[in-house]
Structures are given as structure tokens and as C-alpha cells.
Amino acid sequence: MKAIICDKFAPLSNLKYQDMPDPVPTADEVLIKVHACSVNFPDTLVVQGLYQFKPPFPFSPGSDVAGVIESVGENVKHLKVGDEVVGMTTYGGFAEKVAVSSKACFPKPPGMNMVNAASFLLAYGTSYHALKDRANMQAGETLLVLGASGGVGLAAVELGKQMGAHVIAAASTQEKLDLCKKHGADELINYNEENLKERVKELTNKKGVDVIYDPVGGDYTNPALRTMARKGRYLVVGFAAGEIPKIPLNLALLKECSIVGVFWGTFTQKEPKQNYQNVAQMVQWFNEKKLNPHIHGTYPLENAVQALEDIAARKVKGKAVITMV
Numbered sequence: 001m002k003a004i005i006c007d008k009f010a011p012l013s014n015l016k017y018q019d020m021p022d023p024v025p026t027a028d029e030v031l032i033k034v035h036a037c038s039v040n041f042p043d044t045l046v047v048q049g050l051y052q053f054k055p056p057f058p059f060s061p062g063s064d065v066a067g068v069i070e071s072v073g074e075n076v077k078h079l080k081v082g083d084e085v086v087g088m089t090t091y092g093g094f095a096e097k098v099a100v101s102s103k104a105c106f107p108k109p110p111g112m113n114m115v116n117a118a119s120f121l122l123a124y125g126t127s128y129h130a131l132k133d134r135a136n137m138q139a140g141e142t143l144l145v146l147g148a149s150g151g152v153g154l155a156a157v158e159l160g161k162q163m164g165a166h167v168i169a170a171a172s173t174q175e176k177l178d179l180c181k182k183h184g185a186d187e188l189i190n191y192n193e194e195n196l197k198e199r200v201k202e203l204t205n206k207k208g209v210d211v212i213y214d215p216v217g218g219d220y221t222n223p224a225l226r227t228m229a230r231k232g233r234y235l236v237v238g239f240a241a242g243e244i245p246k247i248p249l250n251l252a253l254l255k256e257c258s259i260v261g262v263f264w265g266t267f268t269q270k271e272p273k274q275n276y277q278n279v280a281q282m283v284q285w286f287n288e289k290k291l292n293p294h295i296h297g298t299y300p301l302e303n304a305v306q307a308l309e310d311i312a313a314r315k316v317k318g319k320a321v322i323t324m325v
Contacts (some may be wrong), residue, residue, distance in 0.1 A: 001097035004304045007058045009049030011308055017302045018150040020058075021077070024098040025239070027073040032085060036118035037093035039304075039320040040151060041215075041240050044312045046091060055091045061308070062322065064091025065100070066108055066117035068106025076102040084108040086117045089270060092163065092303050096324050103272055104220070109283045119151070119293050119319035123284050126237065126264040127156040130213060131163060132278065133267070134260045135233040141210035144200060146220050147240055148183050148185065149176035151319045156213045157183050158291050159282075165211070168203055170196060170220075179294065179317050191220060200227035208255075213237060220244035225257075232257040240314070294318030 002202075003020045025031045043061040045051040069083045069145045079102055079322045086108050087100035131137045143160040147153040148169035159183035160167040169185035171177050177188040189199045194277065200209060208229035214221060218241025225234055225247065232256060252259055268275045296316045299307040300323060307320045 001096040002301060002322065003056045003060045004062075004301065005060060006047045009054070011045070011167070012044060012305055013283050015047060015061075015305050015308075018303070020060075020095065025071060025073045025099040027075040028086070028102055029099045030069050030076055030079055030087070030105055031071040031097060031099050032065060032067040032087050032105075033070045033097055034057060034065045034070050034093065034095060034324050035051075035114040036067070036298075036324065037062040037065045037322045038119045038122065038151070038227075039299075039307045039311055039316075039322060040064070041311055042124055043236065044211060044308050047308075048235070053090065060092050060094040060098075062095070062098075063089050063090060064118055064122040064182065065093045065098055066114040067068075067324075070097065073102070077101070079105060081103050082110075086121050086264075088121055090265070094301065094322055096301070104268060106279055109286060110213050111287055115295060115321045115323065116293050116296060119295060120282070120286070121279070122264070123151040123155040123293070123319060124159065124291065125268070125278065126262065127159050127213070128278050128282055129264050129267050129275070130235045130237060130262040131156065131159055131165075131211065134262050135211045135235055137163055137165060137211050137233075140166070142166045142168065142204060142207075142229070143211045143213065144168045144170065144209040144224065145180075145213045146170050146191075146224060147216040148180045149317045150215065150240065150314075153213070154180065154183055154294055154318050157185050160184075161186075162290055168200065169208065176317055178271045183299040185247060185294065196220065197221075197223040197226050200224075204229075208232065211235065216240045217245050219245075221247065225251050228255050228257045230256050233263050234259045236260065237262045255294075296320050296325045
């Protein structure tokens, strides 16, 4: 099979497009012939050795795939050869075939094409887990989404609206904010041109926001935290800005707010039944056309480095997807 291979932690340009042996699934895994794999910001970190886990060499980046089951392990009973599925793995998705745990594999929704299916699970799964399970967000609350035009950010905008929140989208350009508006944002903040803290005060009549969804980190975290309402919840989702911020904890004390970590990968492993229920709800909303994944563009497997570089440079709005067929 063809695959994008990382053989040492290095810049993205070091990745290689080459032949590799087909993976062999264990008794509890399925082998998926990959049709599409989404590109996520953590992929850019994994290949540089900058992420929380470090896969053994050689490996392929890529975590959420859509494709067709080619073989199943002897312990797998609920899936069969020929099933169209969406699968989640820690790495290995930028390849024509990947072995995935059967517990992290779901039937592909019939009305969803492979590109949408590959882009859906991680972005919407992360955002729904954050808003529902970690923030316990309620209808009528105000949600501020940082990095709102990115894959998880745009998913949070849509899910926030679906859950009844008043959504404020913050992004770095007017073009990105226009996309957020199309996907349901009620208010917009260009944090390259406006003062984030002061603008949130204006939009909330100085009350502040109930939930903050932050996949960005860096210089935006501190001013965003200062906009939080009493008993608010600050969701720490990621650090796309490249810097892990140091938070003055006196702000949490003064505002009686919570700073809450979000790690969907751990949630899927530790609470698979709850995750399955979340996925079922999101798929229902998709089928009802209440969720609409935005595909920035597709890239053939051999151009995967370009896709990663576009993600790293923040050129991608919504999701970028690698296609194999």
C-alpha cells in the first residue's frame, strides 16, 4: 500500500510518500481500505514530536478515516467485510489501509459521503463532548468560540446553535467570520482588529459569557478568560496558536468559574457507551440537515504534506481531507 511516512521527528517537509506493507489487524481490530482521512492540527504536531504521545517509527499521521472494511479480527462480531465505516485511530490514517479497533469503528451514515464522514467524527465529536459532557451547556447560555472558522471551532458554532446557545464567533479575518455567520453564529469578533475583552463586554451587556470554547490558546486565552461570567466554564481544547498559555488562577477564584480540560480521545476509550450515544445524536442531526460540515478542500494522498502545511499556516476553514480513491 501507499502511505505518508514519518521516520523521525522533523519538519513536515521530511514526510515521505512510499510503499509500506499492509497492516495486519489483531483479533479485536478491523482492516479498513481508506477512502478519506481528515487532516487535524494535532497531526502537524505529532510528526514533529510536539504532541502528547509519540508513536513508534515508522508511522503515518492521520486519526479519523472513512472507508470499507477489508478484513476483520476473529473476535469482531458486529462488523463484517464490505461494511462502509468511520474509524478513529491515534495514527495511521494517511495510508491506503489502516487497522482500527472495532470499538472505535462506526457504520458510516448512509446519507454521508466518504469525505464528509472522515471530516465529521473528530471535529464534531470533540465539540459535542466539550459542550455537552464537560461544560453541561444549557439552552439560553452564551458561548464564545475562539478559532471559530477551524474544523473543531466551526463544529462548536453549529452544535452551540443546535443546543440553544447564543453563539459569539471569534476569528482572525472577515472571510473566516463570514463563514461562521453562514454556519449559525449570532455575533462576530475579529480579534485581529477588535479588542476581544471589550467587544465581548459590549455584546453581553457586561455580563460576560457562560462557556468559552478554546482550541487556540496563546495570546487569546487570558483576555478571553477575563470575559467569563460568574460560574462560567472555560473549555481547554487545544493550542493551535503554538503556545500553551499560563493562566492566572486568581481569575478563576474571582469569577467562581471552572477551567475544564477536553480530551475526546480519552473519552472515547474510557466511556465508549456515552460516546456512542453522542455519535448517534450527531448523526441524527446531520440526517436532519441541522449540521453541515464545511469542507475547505480535498488533497490526494501524495499531496498530504501540502494539506498539513495549510493547516499549520491557518489557511484552512472548516476541514481539509486526504482522499485515496
